[in-house]
Amino acid sequence: MEFLIIEVKLMYSNKKTIYLNAQRLNIVKIIINFTKHKETIFFLKFKITVMKIMKSLFLACTCATLLIFANCGGGGGGDDPQAEPSAAQKNATLLDGTWKLNSVTNEGNPRDEWTDFTLTLSLDDDFKGGNYNTTNIPDEDTEGVWASSGTFTASEDLTILTRNDGTKITLSVSASTLSLSFDISQSGGRVDGFTGSWVFNMNPS
Numbered sequence: 678m679e680f681l682i683i684e685v686k687l688m689y690s691n692k693k694t695i696y697l698n699a700q701r702l703n704i705v706k707i708i709i710n711f712t713k714h715k716e717t718i719f720f721l722k723f724k725i726t727v728m729k730i731m732k733s734l735f736l737a738c739t740c741a742t743l744l745i746f747a748n749c750g751g752g753g754g755g756d757d758p759q760a761e762p763s764a765a766q767k768n769a770t771l772l773d774g775t776w777k778l779n780s781v782t783n784e785g786n787p788r789d790e791w792t793d794f795t796l797t798l799s800l801d802d803d804f805k806g807g808n809y810n811t812t813n814i815p816d817e818d819t820e821g822v823w824a825s826s827g828t829f830t831a832s833e834d835l836t837i838l839t840r841n842d843g844t845k846i847t848l849s850v851s852a853s854t855l856s857l858s859f860d861i862s863q864s865g866g867r868v869d870g871f872t873g874s875w876v877f878n879m880n881p882s
Contacts, residue, residue, distance in 0.1 A: 777882045779854075794811065797809060809827055821872075854875070855879040860875070
């Protein structure tokens with residue numbers, strides 16, 4: 678309970694008048710002391726409801742101010758930085774689209790029959806897989822190295838794609854280059870010379 682102490686000096690000692698005034702002012706207690714000069718000093722102890730209200734308002738304003746500063750990052754004047762994209766998100770952004778051939782090797786030897794070869798990758802929204810389409814596959818390949826279309830699953834960081842024919846492709850991608858490395862087994866390469874280790878270096882179309 679909150680109280681305010683007020684000292685009042687009066688030049689008379691009419692107790693009846695004092696008590697009537699005290700009741701009208703909602704005075705809780707009156708303590709009377711007489712000095713040697715016969716002045717009456719009253720210590721009036723008031724029940725102050727207003728003070729409690731003011732105190733509650735002050736606390737509410739303080740809490741609101743703290744919340745505003747907290748939401749503003751302590752007054753730093755800037756929004757919270759966005760979370761760093763994951764490796765999968767970065768690679769997905771780069772991979773999605775059409776790539777054209779720059780160079781290709783088989784067992785370290787350059788191959789020129791893949792001129793104008795293109796590869797289009799389309800990833801699912803969850804980055805766990807997708808589908809691909811190709812153009813200008815050499816007639817000799819008969820879909821041993823690449824099919825005209827297919828699907829694939831992806832590793833968590835999108836650095837390994839596994840085609841629906843079981844071929845695992847290790848990739849490295851940037852904004853300007855895409856490197857794809859994989860092996861074609863004897864059973865997969867239907868024409869001699871199309872088996873072994875392949876590396877496709879590509880650029881955005």
